[in-house]
Amino acid sequence: MTAPAIELKGISKSFGPVQANKDISISVAPGTIHGIIGENGAGKSTLMSILYGFYKADKGEVWINGSKTEIPDSQAAIAAGIGMVFQHFKLVENFTVLENIVLGAEEGGLLMPSLTKARKILKELAAEYELNVDPDKRIDEIGVGMQQRVEILKALYRQADILILDEPTGVLTPAEADQLFRILDRLRAEGKTIILITHKLREIMEPTDTVSVMRRGEMTATVKTAETSPEHLAELMVGRKVLLQVDKLPANPGKPVLEIENLRVMDEAGVERVKGIDLTVRAGEILGIAGVAGNGQSELLEVLGGMRIGEGTIRLNGSDLPLRGAGSDARARRASHVAHVPEDRQREGLLMDFHAWENTAFGYHHAPEYQQGLLMDNAAIRADTEAKMQKFDVRPPDPWLAAKNFSGGNQQKIVVAREIERNPDLLLIGQPTRGVDIGAIEFIHKQIVDLRDQGKAILLVSVELEEILSLADRVAVMFDGVIMGERDVNQTDEKELGLLMAGVAGEAA
Amino acid sequence: MEKMPKWADVVLIPLISLVLAAGLSALVILAIGEDPIAAVKLMVDGALGSSYGWGYTLYYATNFMFTGLAVAVAAHAGLFNIGGEGQAMLGGLGVAMICLFIPWPHWTLALLFATLGAGLFGAAWAAIPAYLQAKRGSHIVITTIMFNFIAAAVLNYVLVNVLKPANSMDPASARFSDTVHLPSLHELLAPLGIAFSKSAPANVSLLVAVAACFGVWLRIWRSALGFEIRAFGKSEPGARYAGISPVKITMIAMMISGALAGMMAINNVMGEVERLVLNATEGAGFIGIAVALMGRNHPFGVFVAAILFGFLYQGGAELALWTKIPRELIVVIQALVILFTGALDNMVRIPLEKIFLALRKEAN
Structure with a gap:
């Protein structure tokens, strides 16, 4: 049997009084995909930061390909064949793909030879792993899925044999995520070892061979993916049985509470982010807005919440709400019984x-x-x-x-x-469970459903399709500032919504 | 979890900073061949050893309370008002006009209206940079600094061309009439049987300054407007979410700030000199920044820090008078205190936080 590609032995790390990693040991066989799942704050990112040389472990050893390795910084990690794809890409937006790949790995004083060499290697990599990108496109000209490929290529260009991906699907449509998983399959087939970090259960089930579960800094279990289920993993993550599906009765929609007609919103840079949409939310129903982040949902929520100005008409219980000038601010919205749980609680919702x-x-x-x-x-x-x-x-x-x-x-x-x-008439709620542990998700979802059952109207914006499907009664998909389609949640599925999220128009409902 | 107890934050850190500043100052005094212990003794004696010394210390402290509060209020809204100096100059102009052109029957009425006038002029002077910040995004630090220079020029012009009595060579206004004379601490305390130096300038404005400290505390910490100011200062996106108008809060916070800085004039112009002179503010607007920093932007902290800086000012003047330590070195010592209590805060804070964390770990 060959030595494990990565072996961690008894890793511990504390930040002040907080113990982020407690005596963690894992072993990942070469040529496999290993998932690490855990809630926010379980210590996944700390563990990976130790592996990539950002933090130094208080105790414990790292073994790479059978030999003990010290990783004091990221240079050493790269030298040891470890590549990291961060959740937030570290790309220079106005550089080309090629320039980004070479950045930090230039050879000699002149740039041209490095670029020529990189172009050649890039071609080989593309052929080997089916990772096609146009090397001369600027980063800001390509989509998020492509940008992620560039990050993977960056790691491969540095001859990484071990790839760590931190929450890689956070910004992808379901279709893009599937594509990513195919790429990972291909990489595995070529003998690369992959560590996939996520808090989403569904995603860990599909591509991985083995899964480790972390809870409160400890590794609670390592299991073969084929021998487990999402329910079982959730239980291991939280430490008790959890309800993955929201328990709710069918909606009983009443009169329209919120009516939106031809709403347009510009951002600070003067770019139109919401391009004339019409929506209605009725009393006693939850309307979910699905879409990949950055397609105008945030701006929609902010206009309704009185945080930015817009054009068009919005009516609450039949009377117009101003969209600019006096009476259009958040204080006035609250006075007209619109409550708002903002998308970013740390920046906006809380001091x-x-x-x-x-x-x-x-x-x-x-x-x-x-x-x-x-x-x-x-x-x-x-x-x-x-x-x-x-x-x-x-x-x-x-x-x-x-x-x-x-x-x-x-x-x-x-x-x-x-x-x-x-006790609002209309609740605007954005990303209600982002960065929230599973136990609290259950609770918050129940509160939202309870409010619906009291006959209130709820507009839910979430980039988690699963959340929309389990919580909403109707779903509208936003893409590039327009509504691509509205569906009853019971008469649609992830595949159809995924296509709409990618901007592929379906047949009218 | 808090990194360390609150008392360590508000008491221990300033105290350690002060000790460090004092130690370094002692070295500086040693280096020029003077005796630091004698110097400290002289400072304490000169500033706190007599009612005369106290009279000066409290006079300076009154100035610093007003300007310190001014900086603190703006800081709560996330605005750095460096324009206290200019706002105080304009406040002086307001006081002078009210005292010169209206025949007041009694000093109490005069004080009331002079305070209002000083506040109004100071607020108006702060309102312009505030408007430029709120509506145009011109950075308040830059504009308030520039407005200090403009204020100095305005005062120069007004004193030379408008307020200077015709037969005078001195760029200063005429003396205010005796009816607007503010009672000094000597006059206030005599009826109570307490002897206080006749020649010290501390006067009834001290009480106004203390009242201002209390008023600011109520405004900032207990009122809905204060809540909005503090919320806006912490997070502008948060303020927009809560329906707090950034324009309104920027304007209001800066105008309160400017008004407080302007009110300093009832102490130095009306209480002490009793006419408007050039450079009446003597840099108190800038000292206010250090006072607010050291006082952690809390009115009580500002009160204590203002008295400390009053002590440094008066003690420093005594040093310059009685020793060979040159005047410039006194400024160096004052600067060291500002440096340590204000700018080098983290130098003390970070090691201290580590110590407290280690202590807590041991306790667990």
């Missing part, structure tokens, strides 16, 4: 340095029950925070703790509690 109780008043700081004469009634806000924390099971239930000191799931619960408890 990270402020106490939890201040965050409970955030956006509603003018509410009469929070005032006492000319001053704010901080005691009342704190009491209200305690009640909400109790109801939404926020841990720890301490109103004095700063928002940044809660976990992602508990931060999101603070935001969701604040918005839902206002």
Whole structure:
């Protein structure tokens, strides 16, 4: 038997009082795809950063191809044949594909010989692994899936035998993800070893040979993919049985609450991001907006939430809401009973340095029950925070703790509690479970369904197709600022929606 | 989890910084062949050893409280107001016009309206850079610095061409009338049977400054507007999400800031000199930045830091008077304190955080 391509022995790493990796050992056979799955904060990225030389482990050893290897920095990792494809690509946007591949690996003082050599190697790599990209296109001219290929090519150009991919499908359409998996298959067939890090269960099942599960810094299990199921992996990730499907009754839609007609939105650079869309959300239903990130969903949500100006018509319960000027800001939206859980809770939804109780008043700081004469009634806000924390099971239930000191799931619960408890007519909710642990996902989904069952209208934006399919009643797919199609969730599937997300128009519903 | 207890953040760090600054200053004094211990003794004696010394220390502290609060309020909105100097100059102009052109029956009324006038002029001067920032994106640091120079030029022009009495050679306004004379601490404390130096300039504006500290605390920490200012200062996308208008908050925060800086004029112009002179502000607007930094932008911290800087100013003046330590070196010492308490904050903070983390680990 050959030596494992990678073997980690007893890796431990702490950051201050937080132990991110606790005595972790894994062994990955050469020519296999090994998945590492775990919730956010389980320690996956720390482990990979140690392998790539970004962090130094407190304890433990790294063995590559049967010999003990020290990896003090990323140069050493590359020398050891490790290549990393980051979740956020590290490409220079206004350089060509070729220039990006050579960047950092230039030979000699002149650029031309390196580029010529790279062009030749690139051609060979393309033939060998079916990784076709146009070397002379600029990065900002090619799509996200292509950019990811460039990242993979970068690693292969540096003669990587071991590829680490961190959350590689986060920005891809389902079709692009399938393509990626085919590329990975091909790489495996050529003898490369691949480590795939993700928190998405579905994705780990498809391409991998073996899976390791991490929970709270520990490696809880390593199993053969063929011998496990998503439910089993979820249980290993969370440490208890979880409900993967949202338990809900059929919707009972009432009168239209939100009507959008010919809505157009420009971004700061003057680029039209929403190009004249029409949508209706009825009372008692959840309308999901699916789409790959960056196709105008964020701007749609922000206009409805009063965070940016737009053109067109939006009506709430039959009366027009202004889209610019007086009465179009977020405060006015709240006054007309529109609640908004923003896509990015750390940047928008919360003040990270402020106490939890201040965050409970955030956006509603003018509410009469929070005032006492000319001053704010901080005691009342704190009491209200305690009640909400109790109801939404926020841990720890301490109103004095700063928002940044809660976990992602508990931060999101603070935001969701604040918005839902206002009993809005319309709830706008963006990426409700991004960076949220599975246990909290279950809880938040239930709250959203409960609100729907009380006859409220909900507009859900999510880049997780799974989430839309399990939570929404109807789904509209956005691509390049337009609605590609609307479907009843029960009469569509991932494949059809995936095509719409990629901009391929289907037959009218 | 917090990296260290709050008391360490607000008390220990400034204290260590001060000790470091003092140590380095002692070395500097040693290097020019003077005795640092004698120098400290002289400073303490001169600034705190007599009611005369206290009178000057508190006079300076009053200036620094106003300008420190000004910087602190803007800082809460994420705005760096370096224009306190210019806003205080314009505040002086406001005070001078109110004191010169209106015959006040009593100093209390005069003080009330002079405070308003000073605040109004200061606020107006800060409103222009604020507008340029909010609407045009012109960086407030650049514009407020430029407005300091413009203010100096405006004052120069007004004093030479408008306010200077016809027969005077001095670019200064006429003396204010006796009815607007503000009671000094001597006059205030005498009825209570407390003897206080007659010749020290500290006056009733000190009480206005203390009230301003309290008022700012209420405004920033307890009111909905203060909440909006602090929220905007932490996160502009967050502010937009919460329906807080960036334009409105930038304008309001800068105008409160400018008003506070302008109010300094009731102390130096109305309380001390009793006429408007050139360079009446003596750099207090800039010291306000250090005061706010050291006071962690909290009104109580500003109050304490202002008294410390008052001590440094008065003690430094005594040093220059009685020793061979040159005036410039006094400025070096003051600069060291500013450097350590303000700019080099992280030099003390980061090692201290590590110590606290290690302690906590051991305790667990």
